[in-house]
Amino acid sequence: MNKTPQNMNKDIIHALQHGLPAPQSVGKVLIVGAGIAGLAAAQILLKSGIEVQILEATERFGGRIYTLTDFAKSPVEGGAEEIHGGKTAWADLAEIHQKTLLNTNDYSSLYFLENQLWKENEAYTREDFDEMEDFYDLLEEADFSDTVGKISVAQFLDVIESPPTCRHIIEAWISNSYGASMTDLDARELQTLWKQWTAGEVNFMFENAGYIELLAEVCADALPTIQYAKPISQIEYTENHVCALTPKGEVFEGNALVLTVPLGVLKKQFITFSPPLPAPKTEAIECIGVGAGLKILLKFKESFWDDNVGAIYGNGYISEFYPSAKDDEAILTALVMGDNALYLSNLTEEEAIQTALQELDMMGNNTLASELFEKGTRIDWTVMPFQWGAYSYPSTGSGQARLDLAKALPPLYFAGEATHTEGHIATVHGALETAYRAVHELLGRQG
Numbered sequence: 100m101n102k103t104p105q106n107m108n109k110d111i112i113h114a115l116q117h118g119l120p121a122p123q124s125v126g127k128v129l130i131v132g133a134g135i136a137g138l139a140a141a142q143i144l145l146k147s148g149i150e151v152q153i154l155e156a157t158e159r160f161g162g163r164i165y166t167l168t169d170f171a172k173s174p175v176e177g178g179a180e181e182i183h184g185g186k187t188a189w190a191d192l193a194e195i196h197q198k199t200l201l202n203t204n205d206y207s208s209l210y211f212l213e214n215q216l217w218k219e220n221e222a223y224t225r226e227d228f229d230e231m232e233d234f235y236d237l238l239e240e241a242d243f244s245d246t247v248g249k250i251s252v253a254q255f256l257d258v259i260e261s262p263p264t265c266r267h268i269i270e271a272w273i274s275n276s277y278g279a280s281m282t283d284l285d286a287r288e289l290q291t292l293w294k295q296w297t298a299g300e301v302n303f304m305f306e307n308a309g310y311i312e313l314l315a316e317v318c319a320d321a322l323p324t325i326q327y328a329k330p331i332s333q334i335e336y337t338e339n340h341v342c343a344l345t346p347k348g349e350v351f352e353g354n355a356l357v358l359t360v361p362l363g364v365l366k367k368q369f370i371t372f373s374p375p376l377p378a379p380k381t382e383a384i385e386c387i388g389v390g391a392g393l394k395i396l397l398k399f400k401e402s403f404w405d406d407n408v409g410a411i412y413g414n415g416y417i418s419e420f421y422p423s424a425k426d427d428e429a430i431l432t433a434l435v436m437g438d439n440a441l442y443l444s445n446l447t448e449e450e451a452i453q454t455a456l457q458e459l460d461m462m463g464n465n466t467l468a469s470e471l472f473e474k475g476t477r478i479d480w481t482v483m484p485f486q487w488g489a490y491s492y493p494s495t496g497s498g499q500a501r502l503d504l505a506k507a508l509p510p511l512y513f514a515g516e517a518t519h520t521e522g523h524i525a526t527v528h529g530a531l532e533t534a535y536r537a538v539h540e541l542l543g544r545q546g
């Protein structure tokens with residue numbers, strides 16, 4: 100569409116609020132999935148005067164935006180938690196809807212290095228810690244033109260001789276952001292994503308509201324069109340007609356369909372297509388990675404960390420714990436992606452919680468987290484039905500494959516975080532941008 104990011108953000112917000120010019124011939128549009136991509140697509144289409152029906156497999160909307168309201172007094176997040184970058188339509192919408200946001204840069208972190216917990220300013224006095232940060236510049240500037248095939252982030256760290264004492268910190272930063280272990284992430288693809296990133300560098304959290312609230316407000320018109328417990332397992336399509344079926348034989352018909360299911364669902368081949376999807380599409384589904392990922396939420400009787408702590412980086416199975424941004428409750432979230440998530444996913448919930456507590460106890464000086472522990476829960480995206488993974492990650496060749504995944508096959512249109520082709524994968528704002536792109540394609544506009 101060749102727009103500047105700022106203009107694109109304005110266009111997205113305008114489309115959500117007022118729709119896009121639409122030809123009368125569009126007919127009825129089926130939307131599969133009620134995450135942000137599906138809801139935003141529905142919202143824009145409804146505002147454009149198009150009939151819409153959303154088919155959602157589960158009993159709730161939001162998908163990977165999943166606010167738990169029964170774990171503590173304040174809402175806690177089982178999925179998306181931060182607004183990544185201030186230069187997106189999603190960040191602008193938070194402002195328009197008057198959400199109070201906390202800037203995560205206003206907090207400082209604790210780092211467990213060589214069996215000791217270091218405050219951020221102390222950690223930076225260590226030579227290895229300072230040297231570790233060179234990774235970002237070195238990867239950004241690396242010349243991969245002579246590299247054939249995969250070079251993983253783990254291999255890249257070896258090549259640049261990144262200090263081994265701090266590798267787990269990089270692992271926490273990179274694996275958690277990109278949803279896979281460093282051995283699976285492709286360094287060249289990661290470099291491309293960084294170059295494409297236009298969202299800004301600051302992250303925000305909602306101070307009082309649950310993440311789901313903004314979604315519900317932005318896509319308010321779309322919510323009544325959702326039909327819940329409709330897992331679509333078959334899609335039949337001709338030039339101007341689409342049939343979506345559930346395993347129970349329920350049939351939904353329309354003139355076009357926007358598919359927003361997670362890549363994990365496509366990888367599992369839960370949905371069969373008739374005619375079958377063309378080879379570039381199925382190869383893309385295979386090529387783009389989806390990693391294991393989970394959160395463990397831990398509630399304590401009182402906090403044992405200072406108010407200004409934004410994260411605690413460990414070196415066990417859990418590389419990152421962070422306090423809830425909401426109210427005064429003492430809640431820590433353990434965020435884990437990749438192989439460590441797979442390990443914790445294979446434990447029972449109780450064992451996974453105990454592992455988290457043991458790791459916190461090991462890092463604590465005098466305070467034992469396990470003694471202050473009240474309750475915990477695990478939200479495991481790895482095995483969650485109709486997700487089967489956390490988010491898509493930069494696997495080898497995935498940049499090109501995303502173009503094939505996103506490509507429209509009228510009357511089928513593809514949206515959702517994994518279909519982002521300009522660097523905003525694995526984010527809420529990225530999924531929103533793909534909805535706008537897919538609706539644009541559907542309405543046949545050139546932009």
Ligand SMILES: Cc1cc2nc3c(=O)[nH]c(=O)nc-3n(C[C@H](O)[C@H](O)[C@H](O)COP(=O)(O)OP(=O)(O)OC[C@H]3O[C@@H](n4cnc5c(N)ncnc54)[C@H](O)[C@@H]3O)c2cc1C
Pocket residue numbers: 131132133134135136137154155156157159160161162163164177178179180181182183329330331332359360361364369370392393394480485486488489490514515516517524525526527528530
């Ligand atoms: C643990 C975790 C933390 C995250 N943290 C952040 C963060 O802090 N900031 C950020 O920007 N992003 C974050 N993300 C990523 C972000 O949540 C996603 O990129 C975004 O929400 C994806 O939206 P989507 O609409 O593409 O997919 P989803 O939200 O997954 O929506 C897809 C919908 O399709 C439904 N569905 C699946 N199969 C079928 C079927 N066969 N028939 C009908 N319906 C079906 C699903 O139930 C789901 O509701 C996080 C994700 C996870 C898992």
